[in-house]
Amino acid sequence: xxxxxxxxxxxxxxxxxxxxxxxxxxxxxxxxxxxxxxxxxxxxxxxxxxxxxxxxxxxxxxxxxxxxxxxxxxxxxxxxxxxxxxxxxxxxxxxxxxxxxxxxxxxx
Amino acid sequence: xxxxxxxxxxxxxxxxxxxxxxxxxxxxxxxxxxxxxxxxxxxxxxxxxxxxxxxxxxxxxxxxxxxxxxxxxxxxxxxxxxxxxxxxxxxxxxxxxxxxxxxxxxxxxxxxxxxxxxxxxxxxxxxxxxxxxxxxxxxxxxxxxxxxxxxxxxxxxxxxxxxx
Numbered sequence: 478x479x480x481x482x483x484x485x486x487x488x489x490x491x492x493x494x495x496x497x498x499x500x501x502x503x504x505x506x507x508x509x510x511x512x513x514x515x516x517x518x519x520x521x522x523x524x525x526x527x528x529x530x531x532x533x534x535x536x537x538x539x540x541x542x543x544x545x546x547x548x549x550x551x552x553x554x555x556x557x558x559x560x561x562x563x564x565x566x567x568x569x570x571x572x573x574x575x576x577x578x579x580x581x582x583x584x585x
Numbered sequence: 586x587x588x589x590x591x592x593x594x595x596x597x598x599x600x601x602x603x604x605x606x607x608x609x610x611x612x613x614x615x616x617x618x619x620x621x622x623x624x625x626x627x628x629x630x631x632x633x634x635x636x637x638x639x640x641x642x643x644x645x646x647x648x649x650x651x652x653x654x655x656x657x658x659x660x661x662x663x664x665x666x667x668x669x670x671x672x673x674x675x676x677x678x679x680x681x682x683x684x685x686x687x688x689x690x691x692x693x694x695x696x697x698x699x700x701x702x703x704x705x706x707x708x709x710x711x712x713x714x715x716x717x718x719x720x721x722x723x724x725x726x727x728x729x730x731x732x733x734x735x736x737x738x739x740x741x742x743x744x745x746x747x748x749x
Contacts, residue, residue, distance in 0.1 A: 483704040485591045485631065491692050493595045493628065497602055497621075499685035504606030506677030507670055512656050513611060516618050519649065520602050523625045530632050534704050536697060541715040544634055544707060545723075548716070551637075551644055552727045556734035558649050562656040563741035575660040 483535075490531035498524035509576045511565045515558065522554045591631055597624030611657050615650060622646045633706040 497520055504517025526547040533543025569575050601621025608614045622645045629638035716724055 480703050480705050481633075483702060484586075484588045486702050487697065488692060489591060489595075490628070490632070492689060493598065495685055495688040495692070496599055497625075498688070499681040500599070500602040500606055502684055503677050503681035504602075506680055507606065507674040509670060510611065512653060512660065513605075513614060516605055516614065516653060519618070519645070520605060520621065523622065523645070526637070527625060527628055527632075530629060530634050530637055534632050534634065534707060540719065541707060541712060544637060544712060545715060545720050547634075547637055548640065549723065549727055551640055552731060555644055555649060556731050558652055559738040560734050560741070562652055563738040565656055566659055566742050569660045 487531055487535040494524040494527040509578055511575045511577050515561050522550055526550050594624050594627035615654050619646050619650050636709055636712050
């Protein structure tokens with residue numbers, strides 16, 4: 478491990494990740510299709526991983542906690558995508574739609 | 586030099602993300618999504634965590650997007666704007682911008698514990714060392730979670746008897 482002067486400060490990475498997270502929130506709120514919502518969720522997860530990695534290398538590099546956490550976020554995201562897409566497929570087979578607002582059986 | 590690369594990667598990430606949430610065709614949205622993920626891998630390289638960049642390209646830009654494209658094919662979504670987007674786009678934009686404002690406001694008021702212009706590079710070997718020594722148990726649990734998710738996905742997507 479060596480310390481180097483970086484011309485891009487930490488805040489730039491944090492602002493980038495905030496922009497990415499906000500775009501993801503917009504996508505989750507505005508899209509109807511379940512697969513597109515899932516892609517927006519993945520964008521938000523990526524924003525979180527950028528944040529974790531940036532904090533790890535800039536402020537607390539001793540135990541690599543941020544980097545290990547980012548790895549776990551990616552692993553859990555892979556599991557989540559697999560399960561969510563299986564659910565979307567089942568939904569499409571049972572209901573003939575992948576739009577979340579047409580699946581309102583639980584809404585009273 | 587590094588800041589030029591940072592802005593190139595940041596522009597890729599943001600343009601890809603905007604394409605993902607705005608574009609009308611779902612397949613184009615998935616392609617923009619890949620561009621955004623590759624940009625994030627570039628950001629990881631600038632942060633000197635090459636290992637995360639590799640995992641990002643392999644797992645996200647490779648496996649996850651292939652899964653998503655398969656799901657798009659199998660669910661045959663119509664490519665009309667009304668079908669893809671709900672009626673609450675304006676409120677969604679207000680909400681997202683509000684969240685962004687709050688995040689940046691909090692960020693600008695925070696005092697960082699160290700000099701935030703200095704970056705500590707993380708070599709490959711010490712990441713492996715950390716995963717398999719200190720974080721070995723969480724690592725094994727994550728592999729268990731992945732296995733359970735895999736089995737669950739297969740059972741959910743499996744065709745039941747008498748189904749078309």
